Amino acid sequence: MSRQDQIRLEIEEIDALRAEIERQAAAAAPRWNADPEEVQKSVARLVLALVEFLRKLMEKQAIRRMEAGTLTDDEVENVGLALMKLEETLHDIAGRFGLAPDDLNLDLGPLGRLI
Amino acid sequence: MLYLYAIVDAEPADSEGHQGQQGRQGLQSPLGVVVPEVPAVPDVPPPLPLLGEGIAGEPLRLVHLNGFSAVVGDLPDRPRPDRESLKGQDAVARRLAEIFQAILPARFGEVFSDEAALASKLAGREREMKEALARVRGCVQMTLRVFGAPEAAPKPETEETGPGSRYLAARRREAERARSLPEIEPLREALRPLLRAERIERADSGPLLGTAYHLVLRGQDGAYREALEAARERIGGRRVAATGPWPPYAFAPEAAS
Numbered sequence A: 001m002s003r004q005d006q007i008r009l010e011i012e013e014i015d016a017l018r019a020e021i022e023r024q025a026a027a028a029a030p031r032w033n034a035d036p037e038e039v040q041k042s043v044a045r046l047v048l049a050l051v052e053f054l055r056k057l058m059e060k061q062a063i064r065r066m067e068a069g070t071l072t073d074d075e076v077e078n079v080g081l082a083l084m085k086l087e088e089t090l091h092d093i094a095g096r097f098g099l100a101p102d103d104l105n106l107d108l109g110p111l112g113r114l115i
Numbered sequence B: 001m002l003y004l005y006a007i008v009d010a011e012p013a014d015s016e017g018h019q020g021q022q023g024r025q026g027l028q029s030p031l032g033v034v035v036p037e038v039p040a041v042p043d044v045p046p047p048l049p050l051l052g053e054g055i056a057g058e059p060l061r062l063v064h065l066n067g068f069s070a071v072v073g074d075l076p077d078r079p080r081p082d083r084e085s086l087k088g089q090d091a092v093a094r095r096l097a098e099i100f101q102a103i104l105p106a107r108f109g110e111v112f113s114d115e116a117a118l119a120s121k122l123a124g125r126e127r128e129m130k131e132a133l134a135r136v137r138g139c140v141q142m143t144l145r146v147f148g149a150p151e152a153a154p155k156p157e158t159e160e161t162g163p164g165s166r167y168l169a170a171r172r173r174e175a176e177r178a179r180s181l182p183e184i185e186p187l188r189e190a191l192r193p194l195l196r197a198e199r200i201e202r203a204d205s206g207p208l209l210g211t212a213y214h215l216v217l218r219g220q221d222g223a224y225r226e227a228l229e230a231a232r233e234r235i236g237g238r239r240v241a242a243t244g245p246w247p248p249y250a251f252a253p254e255a256a257s
Helices: A005-024 A036-068 A073-096 B082-101 B115-122 B126-138 B161-177 B182-194 B222-235
Strands: B001-010 B060-065 B069-074 B103-105 B137-147 B193-204 B210-216 B241-244
Touching: A005 B137, A005 B210, A005 B241, A073 B161, B001 B060, B001 B082, B001 B115, B001 B222, B060 B115, B069 B115, B082 B103, B082 B210, B103 B126, B115 B161, B115 B222, B137 B222, B182 B193, B182 B210, B182 B222, B210 B222, B222 B241
Parallel strands: none
Antiparallel strands: B001 B069, B001 B103, B060 B069, B137 B210, B137 B241, B193 B210
């Protein structure tokens, strides 16, 4: 590898690390906001995040069972449809509170992201 | 308070001088290949002074748990994550990796009120810890960061019927893609004879395509770099940066961190 390629790689590596640090900093725990509308939004975010967490767990379990061949084709279809509609519903409710799908993945500090 | 540096395999040899089972049998690596056992190296815990000092100059000691041990130091407060402490912790992990055949470095900032709290945190996860220790035994970590254009995701198969089946199949493909880097497959093929285990994290966006963490036997990092250089041009102009050898940070289970 030439010296120029090596320097280019080092720059790209530093850029990638910077992006990761910025992502982590942006996900820092929010401060308490006494605005009533913000309180509603915070509660909605927490509740929806928990429901999304459970939905993801069910989805993983469904995929595991699908891979293991312990679900019939009809069961795969029904479970997939239910999970899909649940996801749509969650995103729809989240949107009414001004929340993006990414907001439903709570940062639990030292424990990492919820999902 | 107790500061955790690492989980290590420091079981004393039994009366006949046998080591624990981990080093004696072949291992099923995540690549699906049964790899041979690591050449036997005495794994008797060293005399305590050899453990050295921690990041605040405190003497390190072993806490024996159920089937493995923890290397800890006693600190008055949780250390601040500054440059000096982070470098200090890495230096401790590297030193411990020289002492012990199997080490799982802890994440920075893991504190416990006392030994009972540490034992409680790890209770019930003995099997997981022993498997992780067996995996890293005699190995170091090499880290490959891959930059460049992503390969298009493969087109979905059309055999699924309804929307529910297609939805689940798509989620399955996404999960598989998050753990794979098909862009460097020729490189992985060249490195495979040297790999004891592999973990891949695909990046979501940006020039960084992803990171591959590789476990290789100690002393084989030179051969790893040679194989990498020989195969570097086979990945369609994408760039890879290799660093290491490191203690096996990426192969330590969350429980140890």
